[in-house]
Amino acid sequence: MFKQVLFAQWLTSRLALAVLSVLAFALPLVSVFYGSDLATTGRGGLGEWLLVTDRVAQVLPFFAVLVGALLGILAWSPDLAGKHVYALSLPVPRAVFVALRFGAGLALAILPSAALAAGAAVASLAVRLPPGVRAYPLEISVRFTLATLTAYAIIFALASASRRGQLAIIGAICAAILLDLALLAFGASFSVTAEALNALTTWPGPLSILLGRWALFDV
Amino acid sequence: MSSSLRVLLVTLAVLCLGCAAPLVAQAPLEGSARDRALLSRAESLLAWSVARDSTLLAARRVAWRARLAESGGLVLVVPSVVPAENARRALDSAQALLREFGGIPEAFPRSLVIYNSEATDTGVVLASPVLRARTRVQVGLMQVTGGSWTVNGWMVAASVMQAYRASLDDGWRTWLPTEFGLGGWERSLAWQAYRELTESPWSVGVRCVSGEPAGCRLWLGIDQDSAPYTRRYTAAELRTYLSSSSQERHTARSDRGVACLQGEDAACVEYAIHEQRPIQTPAAPVGRRSLLRAVHALHGNTAEARALADSVGPLGDRLARAAGISEDSLVREWRYWVLTRGGRPRERSFAAEAVPVLLAAGLLLFAATRSRG
Numbered sequence: 219m220f221k222q223v224l225f226a227q228w229l230t231s232r233l234a235l236a237v238l239s240v241l242a243f244a245l246p247l248v249s250v251f252y253g254s255d256l257a258t259t260g261r262g263g264l265g266e267w268l269l270v271t272d273r274v275a276q277v278l279p280f281f282a283v284l285v286g287a288l289l290g291i292l293a294w295s296p297d298l299a300g301k302h303v304y305a306l307s308l309p310v311p312r313a314v315f316v317a318l319r320f321g322a323g324l325a326l327a328i329l330p331s332a333a334l335a336a337g338a339a340v341a342s343l344a345v346r347l348p349p350g351v352r353a354y355p356l357e358i359s360v361r362f363t364l365a366t367l368t369a370y371a372i373i374f375a376l377a378s379a380s381r382r383g384q385l386a387i388i389g390a391i392c393a394a395i396l397l398d399l400a401l402l403a404f405g406a407s408f409s410v411t412a413e414a415l416n417a418l419t420t421w422p423g424p425l426s427i428l429l430g431r432w433a434l435f436d437v
Numbered sequence: 438m439s440s441s442l443r444v445l446l447v448t449l450a451v452l453c454l455g456c457a458a459p460l461v462a463q464a465p466l467e468g469s470a471r472d473r474a475l476l477s478r479a480e481s482l483l484a485w486s487v488a489r490d491s492t493l494l495a496a497r498r499v500a501w502r503a504r505l506a507e508s509g510g511l512v513l514v515v516p517s518v519v520p521a522e523n524a525r526r527a528l529d530s531a532q533a534l535l536r537e538f539g540g541i542p543e544a545f546p547r548s549l550v551i552y553n554s555e556a557t558d559t560g561v562v563l564a565s566p567v568l569r570a571r572t573r574v575q576v577g578l579m580q581v582t583g584g585s586w587t588v589n590g591w592m593v594a595a596s597v598m599q600a601y602r603a604s605l606d607d608g609w610r611t612w613l614p615t616e617f618g619l620g621g622w623e624r625s626l627a628w629q630a631y632r633e634l635t636e637s638p639w640s641v642g643v644r645c646v647s648g649e650p651a652g653c654r655l656w657l658g659i660d661q662d663s664a665p666y667t668r669r670y671t672a673a674e675l676r677t678y679l680s681s682s683s684q685e686r687h688t689a690r691s692d693r694g695v696a697c698l699q700g701e702d703a704a705c706v707e708y709a710i711h712e713q714r715p716i717q718t719p720a721a722p723v724g725r726r727s728l729l730r731a732v733h734a735l736h737g738n739t740a741e742a743r744a745l746a747d748s749v750g751p752l753g754d755r756l757a758r759a760a761g762i763s764e765d766s767l768v769r770e771w772r773y774w775v776l777t778r779g780g781r782p783r784e785r786s787f788a789a790e791a792v793p794v795l796l797a798a799g800l801l802l803f804a805a806t807r808s809r810g
Contacts, residue, residue: 264646265635268776313806320802350648360787364794375801379808424797427790437648437776 219310224322231292235329238285242334245281246341246358246434249274264348268437275433282362283428285330286369293323294377320374327366335359338434351435358434365427503556508532510547512568513593516556518586519578530590531597538594538618539738540729540745541601551576551596553588574600595619606748612658613729614722618741622730627778630727634775638678639719641669645772653768657728658718659753665717666709672702675709684714728756731771735781736760 228235249271297305305315338355347353376384394410401408418425501516506524509532513524535541550571552559555578563573576596578586595616602613635646637656644652654660655669662668666675679688680698688694693711696704709715718725733741736759744759757764773782 265632268635272777316806317802320805348647350646357787360791364791367798368794371798371801375805375808378805383808421790422793424793427794430790431777431780433777437646437773 219308220318220321223315223318224325226296227293227319227322227326230295231289231326234288234292235326238288238330239333241281242285242330242362243337245274245278246334246337246355247344249434250341250345264351268351268435271433271435275431278358278362278432279365279428282365283369285327286366286371287373289323289327289366290370290373291377293319293374316378319378320371323370323374324367327363327370331359331363331366334362341434345435347435351437353435355434358432361427361432368424368427498557501555501557503552503559503562505562511593511597512550512571513576513588514550514552514556514559514562514568515576515578515588516553516586519553519588520585523587527588527590527593531593532590534590534594534619535597537621538598538741539733540618540741541597542742542746545601545604546597548572549574549597549600551593553578572600572604591619601745605745608661608748608752609745612718612725612752614726617726617729622727622734622779624778626723626726626730627775629723630775631778633721633724633727634772637719637724639669639674640671641719645768646776648769648772650765650768650772653772654753654764656719657725657753657768657771658720659728659751659756659764659768661751666706669717669719670709670715672705675705675715676700676702678715679705679708687712687714727775728771731774732756732760732767734779735770735774 251270305312308315310318335355338353338358342353342355345353376387379387394414398409398411401410417423419429420426500518503514504517504519504521504524506513506515506521506528508525508528511528511532513528515524532546535546548571550563550568551574552563553576556562562568574596576588576592578588579592581587598616598618602610602617605613634642634656637643637645639656641652641655645656655662658665658669660668676697678684679694685698688698688708691708691712693704693708697708729741732744740759740761742759744756747755747758749755750758753764753767757767760767762770770782773780
């Protein structure tokens with residue numbers, strides 16, 4: 219059954235996956251586009267090169283979110299298009315079906331992650347680094363995979379929720395914003411959304427993986 | 438007598454009379470009524486002018502009399518042309534800046550009297566029994582649009598910091614940059630520090646970027662070196678610096694300078710020591726300031742305060758002691774902080790970062806399986 223679900227999901231996501239995988243492979247290579255022999259580069263050159271690496275590093279978490287979100291949406295697109303008829307016709311409970319869909323999406327998410335790992339490995343091997351600068355291809359690949367998984371799980375859960383559930387989530391976000399505005403009007407310095415975001419993005423918050431250092435080459 | 442000669446004589450006589458006329462005018466006035474009137478008018482004009490000048494002088498004296506403002510133990514003496522509200526606001530703002538820095542003991546500003554010497558009776562005010570015991574620190578004034586005078590919190594805080602720097606031991610006094618604790622560490626400053634380190638023309642800077650703690654210590658000048666010029670610079674670097682377009686003319690004025698330019702290594706070191714050019718510490722002020730800021734950001738402002746109050750051993754030791762880590766760990770942290778423009782060296786293991794992600798994904802999957810779609 220997993221095979222069939224995976225194949226169905228592959229059919230709907232293959233174009234997006236191809237584009238995302240090519241991008242994921244290319245992104246780490248941009249870091250070394252400005253030069254590959256850094257062991258003998260000038261002082262200013264190393265500074266500039268580290269800056270470019272840093273810029274690429276800033277793009278990576280956003281790219282991971284994009285990959286995860288797209289895959290999360292695409293996981294449910296065949297069911298939405300077929301008005302859930304296919305899902306309802308299957309002789310499995312909904313919980314199992316959802317788990318299969320989740321697993322299939324996750325398996326497909328490995329493709330861009332593997333492409334990024336390959337790009338990072340090629341970039342790391344292609345460059346001669348000066349002492350003090352190290353390459354982290356494995357760390358960046360695992361980090362990317364985890365960040366993609368986070369975004370994928372959130373969007374997958376949101377897309378799988380009932381209309382009422384989705385409205386409840388959107389309503390809760392809007393209520394928090396309105397509460398913030400009210401607090402602001404009364405001159406309070408406390409912000410519900412800021413506190414919630416802080417809790418989510420500070421370890422052990424699940425989004426803390428998106429922050430921190432994403433540089434392939436670091437000091 | 439011919440007619441032409443007569444014309445000449447008449448012309449000469451007229452010219453002589455013309456020249457004599459001013460001399461007559463300068464002669465003492467005769468006692469005629471017209472002369473007396475003129476004299477009295479001149480005297481009255483002079484008296485009016487003197488009176489006007491003294492009125493203006495008195496008004497200025499009043500306007501520039503010393504005004505004393507006090508807030509939270511910080512005392513400011515400025516001319517009265519600075520509005521009282523303005524002076525108080527400057528004190529409040531200075532206190533906020535000093536609190537934000539946090540490296541100066543709270544009692545220190547209360548031991549000072551910050552004054553502007555433009556006030557006419559500054560000396561009298563400063564000699565009053567309340568202020569006599571306080572250390573005097575000067576502050577400048579600023580003329581704003583519209584011609585009014587003002588003083589701002591930044592200037593007051595800068596004066597306090599300079600006074601604090603002056604109160605420290607010789608090591609800190611020579612090492613601390615001018616505005617060592619003022620303001621935040623904005624993005625532009627982080628970039629400046631980054632460029633300062635990565636584009637440093639000195640080999641110790643390159644060694645530091647390469648991850649060698651000893652290179653960082655030498656670049657920052659935090660080791661107690663008996664011969665800083667030989668340890669922190671090479672003779673070739675000194676020669677390159679001294680022969681640069683901005684320095685060469687000055688260098689060529691001295692025998693040792695000329696010898697250095699001609700290739701004598703020892704002369705370069707001797708010349709640099711004698712002239713104190715380049716400065717003893719390879720790091721420019723922004724580079725040195727970045728070390729204090731890193732200690733502040735990574736170990737809190739109390740660590741910074743402890744380090745500044747310490748006067749035992751090299752500066753690197755003092756900072757490391759205050760941060761509670763070894764000197765090499767401190768410069769490693771600082772290097773990472775500067776090169777990543779505010780990053781903290783990794784503390785968590787990668788597994789620790791993966792756990793919340795996996796837990797959240799599991800929870801979301803559970804929620805998705807429970808939803809009715």
